[in-house]
Amino acid sequence: MMSKKNKTVTSPKKPKKGKTPSGEGRQINRRDILRVARLVFEENEGRVLNYKQVCYAFGKTNMGQKRAIYQALVEMAETGEIEQVEPGRFIRGGARTARLEGRFDYRGGHPSFIPDDPELEPMPLSERALSTALHGDRVAVSFVKNRRGEYKRLQITDILERRPATYVGSLQLARGYAFFVTLNKELRQDVFIPEDKTLGATSRDKVLIRITGWDPKSKNPRGEVIDVLGQSGDNTTEMHAILAEFGLPYSYPEEVERAAEALSEAITEEELQHREDFRGVLTCTIDPKDAKDFDDALSFRQLPDGLYEVGVHIADVSHYVQPGSIIDDEAYKRATSVYLVDRTIPMLPERLSNFLCSLRPDEDKYAYSCIFQLDEGANLRSARIARTVIRSQRRFTYEEAQEIIDTGHGDHAEAILSLHRLAQQLRARRFGRGSIAFDRPEVRFELDETGKPIAVQIKESKPAHQLIEEFMLLANRTVAERIAEPGRRDITPAITVKGKPAFVYRIHEAPDEEKLRSLADFVHRFGYRLKTEGGAEAIAKSLNQLLTDIKGRPEEDMLTMLAIRSMAKARYTTAHIGHYGLGFASYTHFTSPIRRYPDLMVHRLLTRYLIEGKPSVDASSLEDQCDHASDMESLAATAERASIKYKQVEYMIPRLGEKFSGVITGLADWGIYVELEENKCEGLVPARDLSDDYYVYDETNFRLVGRHTGRTFSLGDKVEIVVAQADLARKQLDFALAEELEDKRSTVRRPARRY
Secondary structure: EEEOOOOOEEEOOOOOOOOOOOOOOOOOOHHHHHHHHHHHHHOOOOOOEEEHHHOOEEEOHHHHHHHHHHHHHHHHHHHHOOOEOOOOOOOOOOOHOOEEEEEEOHHHHEEOOOOOOOHHHHOOOOHHOOOOOOOEEEEEEEEEEEOOOOOEEEEEEEEEOOOOOOEEEEEEEOOOEEEEOOOOOOOOOOOOEEEEHHOOOOOEEEEEEEEEEEOOOOOOOEOOOOOEEOOOOHHHHHHHHHHHHOOOOOOOOOHHHHHHOOOOOHHHHHHHHOEEEEEOOOOOEEEOOOOOOEEOOOOOOOOHHOOOOEEEEEEOOHHOOOOOOHHHHHHHHHOEEEEOOEEEEEEEEEOHHHHHOOOOOEEEEEEEEEEEEOOOOOOOOEEEEEEEEOOOEEEEEHHHHHHHHHHHHOOOOHHHHHHHHHHHHHHHHHHHHHOOOOOOOOEEEEEEEOOOOEEEEEOOOOOOHHHHHHHHHHHHHHHHHHHHOOOOOOOOOOOOOOOOOEEEEEEEEOHHHHHHHHHHHHOOOOOOOOOOOOHHHHHHHHHHHHHHOOOOOOOOHHHHHHHHHOOOOOOOOOOOOOOOOOEOOOOOOOOOOOOEEEHHHHHHHHHHHHHHHOOOOOHHHHHHHHHHHHHHHHHHHHHHHHHHHHHHHHHHHHHOOOOEEEEEEEEOOOEEEEEOOOOOEEEEEEEHOOOOOOOOEEEEOOOEEEEEOOOOOEEOOEEEEEEEEEEEOEEEEEEEEEHHHHHHHHOOOOOOOOO
């Protein structure tokens, strides 16, 4: 058997060296091709194979040889020896065995089949071929013959495994039953709900349902309501609906809460014997003013030899949350806290996140710490990782810390100013070594007591934020280096585990070359340059120069967004690849175990390798956990964006008809996306509303072009718009160009005056 990626194709044994006519650079005659191809299809009876899989049986082949093999397969199909189910794919065994397995995809209302075989491309499906499949189901498909006996169409023949999914929407009630309707395009039919499965929901409520079955003889699937979220339009209902839409929890199981309440808060003498005591060292937290979970603190003292000792102290969640416990199981399932506009959905129960583990002032707390010795130039002289007990003397908000940095006065000003100076030196050195300076402003809403947005604030990174950021980055990098580079003597303690043990890394891969070239071509139209060659550090420096050059320019937000989109997504893995965006060869997440499960995993692994000296954990199992954490992180980020979009639309409802200035941030056949300068809300100017011409999207040059007038709309252009519609249900804003409305008003014929 030969395995390639995740597929297995049985291939005949290759002839001994000197006996085979195949191989790169050698002629393959038709007789040999037919002989080997027949053996491949014979040993893979009933399987659809593409010509590349047949080529694999010949060893390494060049393009000329591949063409010869493909042509021979076509000839075999013409003689009826095998059948070509579609261009490039062949089968031996007939219609009953022409079967593939994979996943049904219905995102956006476009049905397709995603084969399990990674060598095969996704295949479109017609609506009549879907049977009772639902988005995400594992299915089997067969090729269906047309009247001429050719395989021309795929048909779903079996539902192999139903995807456990829930949907958010509302009910249309009738006597004795109801139908569930939703804006979710993954669901292609309304769902029939028996009256006794509605949980008493009304047509004004938002509900969460699950599919219970779909009889092939029925037009609609059947389902049941599993939760009534509340009345549509209510703030809590809508926030819970966003969470439920992405399969994220919006409440905590009572049994988990009870388990958390049973945990002891005592600081015991027995435990203190295994920890370094930092309770006498100046320690403080710096967080947002509304924060409740303080998971990191900084300690500071000047040493007699002129060095500075900076401790990065992280809540020791691993002391309280034991592997396999009910709290741990729930935390793993969630994998992350979720931050919506008006609330936090914590990974851990409130007793842990806000009390036991929160590094609150004037309370003794267990911590996992990185303690650094730095010189005047912020050069790292030594680092050690230790379990500690700390006592924070002061809780600063970012605003308070920033005031000390600006004025030089305030509580513990000398320590704050020293930490600020060291952080800025670390920051400058980081960017000098290739870290990329992405700094997009964040949107924050001021809400009234009912949760309605009354103001929008644009939050920007200030030196107080950078102070915390730089020391957290230093701690994360140091922890990763301790495991990835066990020979380092400037980081203690040493690893006693043989080899390089499996570990959780936070990686960010280099950008795709094609995307980078596209970005370089595009920014060139604005008069900027971007290197695409010369190594990672040179490209990063060029990208930083671009971000500096566009600062304050009209195209800044749009080009920054495009640059971010050209980057790969950061993720968790056991592979030691490094972090391109930060310019670090080793990096992990260590500093937020209250809100991120991978950080808790890192704490446990540190204890296992540095303190207990146990052998490495199983890498494959750890990788599965990393994949789960990455997936949940992505879901949480999507839910956060959805909540921001909802509040943006809600904020703009009272502003219908008002004029705003904006920048074009996106273009498509269906219209122009505009981001408002004042509040960063984004909406669409539909192409159908551009009445002066018929506009065509020029994808190469990122612009809409009028077919008759030649007028263009390009990315980065400034426009004046009027808010035309605000659809809360779809989280969608529609804009109209102000000039269009003015033109229409000026052409309205006024009635003649009567005297």
